[in-house]
Amino acid sequence: AQSVTQPDIHITVSEGASLELRCNYSYGATPYLFWYVQSPGQGLQLLLKYFSGDTLVQGIKGFEAEFKRSQSSFNLRKPSVHWSDAAEYFCAVGVRLGGTSYGKLTFGQGTILTVHP
Amino acid sequence: GAGVSQSPSNKVTEKGKDVELRCDPISGHTALYWYRQSLGQGLEFLIYFQGNSAPDKSGLPSDRFSAERTGGSVSTLTIQRTQQEDSAVYLCASSGTSGVTDTQYFGPGTRLTVL
Numbered sequence: 001a002q003s004v005t006q007p008d009i010h011i012t013v014s015e016g017a018s019l020e021l022r023c024n025y026s027y028g029a030t031p032y033l034f035w036y037v038q039s040p041g042q043g044l045q046l047l048l049k050y051f052s053g054d055t056l057v058q059g060i061k062g063f064e065a066e067f068k069r070s071q072s073s074f075n076l077r078k079p080s081v082h083w084s085d086a087a088e089y090f091c092a093v094g095v096r097l098g099g100t101s102y103g104k105l106t107f108g109q110g111t112i113l114t115v116h117p
Numbered sequence: 118g119a120g121v122s123q124s125p126s127n128k129v130t131e132k133g134k135d136v137e138l139r140c141d142p143i144s145g146h147t148a149l150y151w152y153r154q155s156l157g158q159g160l161e162f163l164i165y166f167q168g169n170s171a172p173d174k175s176g177l178p179s180d181r182f183s184a185e186r187t188g189g190s191v192s193t194l195t196i197q198r199t200q201q202e203d204s205a206v207y208l209c210a211s212s213g214t215s216g217v218t219d220t221q222y223f224g225p226g227t228r229l230t231v232l
Contacts, residue, residue, distance in 0.1 A: 104162050
């Protein structure tokens with residue numbers, strides 16, 4: 001079965017600093033990978049997704065992620081963090097089941113990002 | 118509507134009572150998903166609807182949990198004889214198609230507290 005690990009439960013950065021959130025997945029075939037963000041009291045919002053092709057994907061709000069098959073990783077990055085980026089971030093993997101695929105997502109435990117002024 | 122809506126936003130109930138949670142997906146979206154977010158288990162898939170049918174109910178934790186979708190739109194998640202371990206935030210998501218590559222749009226969730 002597939003699984004996702006986010007090793008960092010909580011990360012604190014200063015505003016303007018760079019950010020990298022780690023995500024490792026376990027899945028036998030090519031995964032479908034996602035990063036979502038959840039602000040307090042809000043639902044999840046998709047930041048970016050990877051299916052195939054270029055391993056560096058760009059998302060909304062200035063985020064990007066790089067798929068590294070050799071490391072089974074899909075780390076999220078942002079060159080300069082803004083105070084409004086404080087939220088919880090979830091990495092997820094979707095799988096193809098049988099002859100069809102649907103969006104059954106397996107999520108990591110999440111990383112809480114705190115931004116200091 | 119503009120996004121996925123869920124009601125109620127908060128629900129407090131007593132152990133043993135039944136509860137119904139509602140999800141209104143984005144108009145025209147054929148796929149609908151329920152997830153549960155709890156402190157101990159994180160975010161877990163519960164059930165998936167394609168139209169009014171549920172090809173995958175594998176995430177429902179027990180037979181106390183059931184869900185239906187009518188008219189290819191609104192979905193209701195019902196929990197019978199609630200237990201304290203059912204306390205969680207229940208999230209609904211919809212997508213235009215059922216493909217795994219299709220973006221899922223999440224509602225704000227229903228926070229369920231079982232006393």
